[in-house]
Amino acid sequence: MIALLYTFLFFPLAFAIWPRPQNLTTGTIPLRLSPSFSIKLSGVSQVPKDLSDAIQRTTNFLKTDKLQALVPDRGASSSDAVTSAKVLQSLTAKLSQTSGSVKSISEGAMAGLGASDESYTLQVPANGGTATLTANTALGLFRGLITFGQLWYDLDGTTYTLNAPIQITDSPAYPYRGFMLDTSRNYFPVDDIKRTLDAMSWVKINHLHWHIVDSQSFPLVVPGFEELSQKGAYSSSQVYTPDNVKDIVAYAAARGIDVMVEIDTPGHTAIISKSHPEHIACPEASPWSQFANEPPAGQLRLASPATTQFTANLFKAVSSMFPSKLLSTGGDELNTNCYAKDGPTQQDLKSQGKTLEQALDTFTQATHSVLEASGKTPVVWEEMALEHQVKLSNETIVLVWISSQHVAAVAQKGFRLIHAASDFFYLDCGAGDWLGDNINGNSWCDPFKTWQKSYSFNPTDGLTTTQAKLVVGGQQLLWAEQSGPSNLDSIVWPRAAASAELFWSGPGGDVRTALPRLHEVAYRFMQRGVRAIPLQPQWCALRPGACDIDA
């Protein structure tokens, strides 16, 4: 049999690699895994623990995934071909580095934006024997292991592909591929976060943007600031202790994910009033709609030197809990009426002879300088760059959230930016207004953002070539007003894989050829215990293209 080799930018068959590699060549020869298939690391004297763990997980998934091909007969008609296929005995993973100590996956993940090489090459021969994975870093090997785990189907207990030989050369288009989780509106136990990190790693997402606290609750236990969570968490069990944080950060890093924590300030801080009433303006003021975008109202007294110092100290303490070089200080949805009605703030402004914007500038510089002293890059929501008169360091990275229409304005100011626009990437949109008595109310960001919508985003739309270089990546986001552990997986997966591919593979993907692969992501996730949803009737999932508009 002659291997018919052809390169696909888009795959004509369902073939579950997600995100799609930069270069992929496949054949049409069946190949199966040996029952004693193993993954060997070659030429590394001291194997990082997280790499050997990743190899073990990959080996286990090859045994337990049991994903049947998504075709009407689930692969049955390939039975003879599979039974008589040659056998792949092993995968050899090699680092191009041949001497010296090898940096772990975790070190690579936390090295800083784009500082660690994620590229890899993978070769699966058609004649059996040994496949080869090569990378410059443990992080690159990890990305390749994930890809290798996506090549296989199950038929009556045999793990096989119909597409050998397979050759892949791959690397990411953007260094930041994220997912944001809000753990303040509703609390998510540590295990839910870990399961999410696993799922993220399976589609090569490399940043968890952890919106850990907000006006509703303060679950983070911060050494030296324990009163914040004692008074501000929903309960003593709905918290993230320093040990939990360490555990989550390490779990993420071992999966190639950096954890960027956000302490949203000076707005979105109402709950701090429970432990520090002196620092909060308009706490739970009524009617809330005059003082905040959602209940409860309450913002840090940004004009107060004591509050500024408190916030700077809090940032310093939080900085030391999270090894990432990125830390988000928030800065969205500042309500000016809250400050206009706050006596102490008005007094502070008057005594300092400052406008609110001038005070915000002082507050921001004071709090950001603590981060910079700790070696952190501040990340802010777009208002800080677009709506306020605040001097931000050139290093600052801006999260565009209100609208994708604002991307160009941020780029024009010369800031690096992360795509997180509500009109493309908000996973919570479309679930109705959650206010108690708004009978006919819709979601503020209606309609629901489908995976197709996110997937079709163009990261450099309206940008010059120079400005395009400011785009570090993007992410989908889950705000948790209407979410908890019960619907975490089903709201996020497989939808959040859309931006994972967009920012790994680059834009221009075709939803028609992406969908069969995305179905496989969903079904594989379900096999692995992540409650991804079916995007279509199973009838459609088994028949690529049959449920397109004009099919």
Added chain:
Amino acid sequence: MIALLYTFLFFPLAFAIWPRPQNLTTGTIPLRLSPSFSIKLSGVSQVPKDLSDAIQRTTNFLKTDKLQALVPDRGASSSDAVTSAKVLQSLTAKLSQTSGSVKSISEGAMAGLGASDESYTLQVPANGGTATLTANTALGLFRGLITFGQLWYDLDGTTYTLNAPIQITDSPAYPYRGFMLDTSRNYFPVDDIKRTLDAMSWVKINHLHWHIVDSQSFPLVVPGFEELSQKGAYSSSQVYTPDNVKDIVAYAAARGIDVMVEIDTPGHTAIISKSHPEHIACPEASPWSQFANEPPAGQLRLASPATTQFTANLFKAVSSMFPSKLLSTGGDELNTNCYAKDGPTQQDLKSQGKTLEQALDTFTQATHSVLEASGKTPVVWEEMALEHQVKLSNETIVLVWISSQHVAAVAQKGFRLIHAASDFFYLDCGAGDWLGDNINGNSWCDPFKTWQKSYSFNPTDGLTTTQAKLVVGGQQLLWAEQSGPSNLDSIVWPRAAASAELFWSGPGGDVRTALPRLHEVAYRFMQRGVRAIPLQPQWCALRPGACDIDA
């Protein structure tokens, strides 16, 4: 201490009874359950097994619910009151019937629409001792046991209420309170259906409308028609065998739920072409949009005498699998172009000298007469009453689904009706278009239907007093194009409790006072392993009214 007794139509406190009883009187005296609390059945010589099982389940939930009060301190400030409260030792359940054999819950549930008395009275004294539950039937006792299970909170292991004495007299406003599940677009394992039945019973829903087959798959194994599922189920494991059906029907009945199966005909039958191509017009015809409302196209050849006989025989076989007196024959979304382009149908019409509508009338009468001969009441989607020239028996019950605006027209024709309108009750709306390549597409029934929307429906809007009597009840519905086991619970609960209260308690409920109770439904469901979602940030759930529009 003097008990301050006052009657609430709407409760000023969160007090988790759902649906709200017709009459409720509560006090302000704390009361706790004895650690050895028990439920005793009095005056019944032969206790139906399903009743003793229900008592056991109720007793277990009292121990395992561990639902903390939804207040900011989760009940801590009531600690002294709870500790010193009097102790309720037992609940005595009594049937007003004192002799003869007692009908089981199951017999009551399946007796026919409104044929079994569901009323009960419940008295919980303030001074401890024994509470009393009285009903005319085992089914009534079961409804009362469910209510009793909702009265209690947990504080450090003690099960308590702050609202004794409690007196309830209760009965349903409507005999049909349903939930519809589509198991054809995606398959749901038996355990998922059972968990759903449990949850339904906790809010006194008494009908499962099981849309078991459709164009996408035929999971029902029908004796004598095994080829339908052999060729039409997604796989040999994604089926409901006769034993599964028996099991599910019995499980439902023991929980006061009647299972109304639907075999949707003559449309929505494409998958039958896999085993019986001779009976299906336009199978998987392309482009599907000219032949059906969604892929795949395919409809029973309603003008064919052989197909009519096949369908009648199928109905007869299915009828004998489901003891309910209700069976839905469907009848929605008939595509005339499919028949216009189908040679055999055109030949049949020509040879019989009939129009398509006349043939549909013949088909319907022939297939419905089989049901009537089996003692079943046919249930149809609204088009059969409003769009077609079909003579339906006066006994027929019509499901209004396209729009609530069509209710009056159905009533005007004198048919009994079930509210199931997409603009109020469709749980799947608002999740985006699921067609593969519709990048900017929204759900056809956008926006999302919030619980508030369903809850605020008026079942007799626009009807005369006489017509209003034709309303037998209503239901929320889950069409499963974008659902599977992963999001079943989270899409359905607690939202589907909205219609449960609407059709048990009657209309006119206030969303502001309902929400605190609905939060308790959600949190209690989570405690019991049903993945209900939080409707709001937990901050709001702990502070009734604080997240209303004008709060």
